[in-house]
Amino acid sequence: MKQGIYTITENIALTKDVWSMVLSGDTSAMTAPGQFIEITLPGFFLRRPISVCDYDENSITIIYKVVGRGTDAMTKLKAGDALDILTGLGNGFDPSKAGDTPLLVGGGVGVPPLYHLAKKLLAAGKKVNVILGFNKADEIFYAEEFNALGANVTVTTVDGSVGVKGFVTNALPENISFVYTCGPMPMLKALYKATGETSGEYSLEERMGCGFGACMGCSIMTREGAKRVCKDGPIFQKEVLTWQI
Structure with missing residues (x-):
């Protein structure tokens, strides 16, 4: 995990409610596809966790859906605006x-x-x-x-x-x-059943307070006991899921 200041280079709408944002800055903490970042937004107390779509040596691309006041505020941000961000959060796909x-x-x-x-x-x-x-x-x-x-x-x-x-x-x-796979819980459960014995990695979504395992607010129960989605996930092996989430 690394904290830094990132500069927006692009923030555009892909659909009515889905936007793409490109951030320029240090990406050295990004080590695997499926990790996420947490963004500090001016005027909001809690950081916003957003999954990473793509990254290279100098930039991170995120895609987010407008679902509340925080993500709506993100659509108002312009190229050149700077944001305080935690990067390299979560494990990622293997x-x-x-x-x-x-x-x-x-x-x-x-x-x-x-x-x-x-x-x-x-x-x-x-x-x-x-x-x-x-x-x-x-x-x-x-x-x-x-x-x-x-x-x-x-x-x-x-x-x-x-x-x-x-x-x-x-x-x-x-x-x-x-x-x-990554998506809404009903989709993940249906896919789990439909793919039978085929193994896989499932990316879970859960409401997060801190994003790095301190608050325990995103804990779920697995076959290996309680796990934190932000720290132990968001990627979980299919076989450990119990769906009691």
Whole structure:
């Protein structure tokens, strides 16, 4: 974990409620896809945890959804504004577990943490299938970006307006070697059941107070006892989950 001052270089809308922000600064604490950052916003007491979509030597890209006063305030920030941020939080996905034909499944704002992972897996020569689930056409984002990487991308929409009609579980391919996923809890539970004995890593969402394990506010129960989503997660091996969360 590292604290620093980061400068916004871009803050744009991808859909009506989903925005992309690029931050310039020290990224040395970022060590794995699936980690998150915590942002201090002027006028707000608690930091905002946001998953990282992509990063390189000099910048971090986050994608966030407007769900309250804090994220709405983020949309008002401009290029050149500076923010106090904690980076390198959480564990992250382990690309070494992928096997030859990994499946990446993202639902809504669970899509972003999978992007940098897809980059790494494709660079390692893996055959990557990606399923992106949304409610309707005007909520879709980053499908083209995953396609541009070279992944095999399937989009599902609940109303059938684009791609496969239904849920991500309606579009599962055959021969899945490992599952990486992030999204709403009902989606994760359905995917857990639908993929049977296939192992995987699941990124969980939970309300966080501190973001680094001090307050215990994001604790969940697993087969290995109580775990903190911010410190012990947000990525958990499929086999340890009990779904009592």
